[in-house]
Amino acid sequence: MKITITLAAFILALLAIGAVNAQDGDQNGVAYFRSRAFNVPILAGWEDQSTETVAQFYLAEAGATIRTAIVPQDDILAAAGADLRAAFGVDFGGPGYQDKVNLADGTWTVLIYEPDARISASVMARHVENETVVISFVESDPAGRILMLAVARSDESEADASGEIDAATGRLLDPAVEFFRQASLALPSGEWMVLSAERYTAMGMVFGNDSFLALAESAAEQLPALADAYNRTLLGFFITPDNSTYLALGLAAAFIILGTLVGSLFWRERALRKDLALLQVLAGEDG
Amino acid sequence: MGEKPKLAASDLQIERRPQPRLLRILTVITALGFAGSLYLGLAAAGTDILQGEIQRIFYIHMPSFFGAFTAFGLTLVGGLIYLARRREKWDRIALAGVEVGLAFSLINLLTGSIWARPIWNTWWTWDPRLTSAAIMCLTYAAYLMLRAGIDDLDRRRAFMSVYGILAFVTVLITLFIIRIVPETIHPVIVGASPQNAQGGFEATSGVVMALIPSLLLWLIFMPLTLMWHRVRLENRIEALNRLKTQALSE
Numbered sequence: 001m002k003i004t005i006t007l008a009a010f011i012l013a014l015l016a017i018g019a020v021n022a023q024d025g026d027q028n029g030v031a032y033f034r035s036r037a038f039n040v041p042i043l044a045g046w047e048d049q050s051t052e053t054v055a056q057f058y059l060a061e062a063g064a065t066i067r068t069a070i071v072p073q074d075d076i077l078a079a080a081g082a083d084l085r086a087a088f089g090v091d092f093g094g095p096g097y098q099d100k101v102n103l104a105d106g107t108w109t110v111l112i113y114e115p116d117a118r119i120s121a122s123v124m125a126r127h128v129e130n131e132t133v134v135i136s137f138v139e140s141d142p143a144g145r146i147l148m149l150a151v152a153r154s155d156e157s158e159a160d161a162s163g164e165i166d167a168a169t170g171r172l173l174d175p176a177v178e179f180f181r182q183a184s185l186a187l188p189s190g191e192w193m194v195l196s197a198e199r200y201t202a203m204g205m206v207f208g209n210d211s212f213l214a215l216a217e218s219a220a221e222q223l224p225a226l227a228d229a230y231n232r233t234l235l236g237f238f239i240t241p242d243n244s245t246y247l248a249l250g251l252a253a254a255f256i257i258l259g260t261l262v263g264s265l266f267w268r269e270r271a272l273r274k275d276l277a278l279l280q281v282l283a284g285e286d287g
Numbered sequence: 288m289g290e291k292p293k294l295a296a297s298d299l300q301i302e303r304r305p306q307p308r309l310l311r312i313l314t315v316i317t318a319l320g321f322a323g324s325l326y327l328g329l330a331a332a333g334t335d336i337l338q339g340e341i342q343r344i345f346y347i348h349m350p351s352f353f354g355a356f357t358a359f360g361l362t363l364v365g366g367l368i369y370l371a372r373r374r375e376k377w378d379r380i381a382l383a384g385v386e387v388g389l390a391f392s393l394i395n396l397l398t399g400s401i402w403a404r405p406i407w408n409t410w411w412t413w414d415p416r417l418t419s420a421a422i423m424c425l426t427y428a429a430y431l432m433l434r435a436g437i438d439d440l441d442r443r444r445a446f447m448s449v450y451g452i453l454a455f456v457t458v459l460i461t462l463f464i465i466r467i468v469p470e471t472i473h474p475v476i477v478g479a480s481p482q483n484a485q486g487g488f489e490a491t492s493g494v495v496m497a498l499i500p501s502l503l504l505w506l507i508f509m510p511l512t513l514m515w516h517r518v519r520l521e522n523r524i525e526a527l528n529r530l531k532t533q534a535l536s537e
Contacts, residue, residue, distance in 0.1 A: 005312070010503075032336060039336050243405040244340040250401040251329075254347050254394045261390040265516055272520075272527055279530055 032236075037070045038133065041236040043229050056087070057229070062222040063141035066233050071132045076109045076125045079132035084113065084121050088138060092121055097172060101150045101210050105238070110149050112172065122148040124234060135237060137230045144218035147172055148230050150210050160193045161204025161211035168213050169202050185224055189231040192224070203227050207235075310515050317504070317512040324350075324501040332497040344402045346497060350505035351394040352420075356458060358388030358510040359427065363455040366448035375525070376518070378444040381451045382434070383517035387510050389427045396420055407472065415464045416473035423457040430454060 031042040033055040042048065043066065046057035055068040067087055071079035077095070084092045097112035111123040122137040137148045149172075154163045162182075169177050179195035179202065186192075192205045201220035205212045205227075212234070214227035306314075328346025335342035365381030368374070399417070400410050411417065430450055437443035465471045 034336060240336050241339040241405060246401055246405050247340045247343055250344040250398045253397040253401060257390050257394050265520055268520055272523055275527055279534055282534060
């Protein structure tokens with residue numbers, strides 16, 4: 001008896017403690033911005049400007065913002081334009097660069113907007129049912145110009161992203177650029193290749209069949225931190241699946257089986273009483 | 288042959304004896320604990336952001352296996368002691384263990400299958416852990432069918448004791464197979480998951496805090512309480528069967 005009561009008290013105490021402490025049972029070791037619609041990693045060291053539905057992080061020394069939002073529009077171009085306008089109060093116009101890239105979670109549209117020399121926006125967007133998820137990197141650093149993009153690999157036999165860097169810098173920065181220094185850089189997001197020219201710096205990282213690129217004109221000091229942060233946001237983005245129906249089904253199954261077990265005890269008890277009553281009637285008749 | 292004694296009214300006094308106080312306390316604690324553990328798993332614990340709400344089934348899925356482990360373990364103990372001492376009550380404990388353990392292992396199997404659908408994209412796969420769990424369920428279901436098929440009471444008790452002892456091998460295989468066979472996609476919570484494991488999640492302190500009360504409840508209180516009720520019922524069923532036999536023979 002004493003053991004039972006002690007064990008029961010222990011369980012009840014654990015239940016009470018558990019009710020307080022179980023709240024953090026979902027962190028998975030990474031600090032995440034969580035909204036009903038999506039999750040992205042929180043960027044440490046960045047100013048958190050997030051609201052309930054939008055994840056937005058700002059790095060003042062680079063004049064850079066990384067923003068993730070789900071826009072209730074089906075048209076990707078319209079959704080990206082509307083989100084940038086709403087966030088920064090600037091009409092970015094049409095994209096100067098547009099491409100598509102297949103990542104593990106679907107086909108993303110890559111857009112680059114450069115409305116004027118003061119600001120640029122690099123956007124990755126894709127459909128989520130009837131809405132559009134827009135992950136944008138916006139920089140307004142007067143000292144330079146930074147662009148981020150993902151491209152399908154042009155030659156998958158190449159071990160590095162040099163081919164994609166050459167093609168992208170030629171198209172977006174300067175067709176005549178010639179890189180004279182090459183290095184590799186290990187960042188939390190992965191192993192990057194860094195190419196330097198007189199006015200330009202380019203970083204590239206191979207990821208499956210694609211390469212992620214970060215291109216900078218002049219302002220290169222912050223480029224590794226920015227490229228790493230944008231990449232971690234892109235690769236860390238995911239939508240929590242809505243599978244509460246399966247949970248309800250699982251609970252129903254458990255309750256039905258437990259109910260059947262407990263119910264069978266009652267049912268057999270009732271049957272036993274009926275049989276006993278019948279025997280008593282028979283014994284009474286005999287007597 | 289001498290004349291058999293007539294069935295007297297006094298023989299029929301197999302009225303329900305009042306439940307022992309300890310059983311009443313156990314029943315209340317188990318019911319409250321079950322409600323509390325459901326609250327912890329379904330409401331207090333946070334939603335797993337990778338798997339979504341379905342991950343909460345973990346707080347029933349895993350403890351139910353350990354509840355089955357306890358119940359089948361008591362079947363093993365009951366069988367061993369019955370064979371050594373030939374006392375009926377140990378056979379009844381073994382039978383109660385099979386019924387309760389089978390219900391718990393069915394809960395484990397079904398909740399696992401339902402969890403697998405959104406996470407593994409399939410209701411079922413012939414993975415070593417899933418296969419061994421299914422074999423375990425079938426082995427104990429066969430125990431009940433075989434038991435019903437043997438009329439001679441002493442033979443039935445002895446045979447089922449041996450069966451219950453041997454059947455426990457399937458429980459041990461199910462428990463340890465993911466530590467032995469690396470080709471499994473079933474993750475483990477304590478220790479490193481196999482290389483191919485899919486759908487695992489980190490056992491953070493919050494998960495552990497929500498799990499421990501559930502685990503203790505399913506491991507100790509639920510099997511013991513349900514088995515005790517079942518044993519009491521079996522006592523009365525056997526007493527009634529003796530009376531029926533006696534009444535028919537008159």
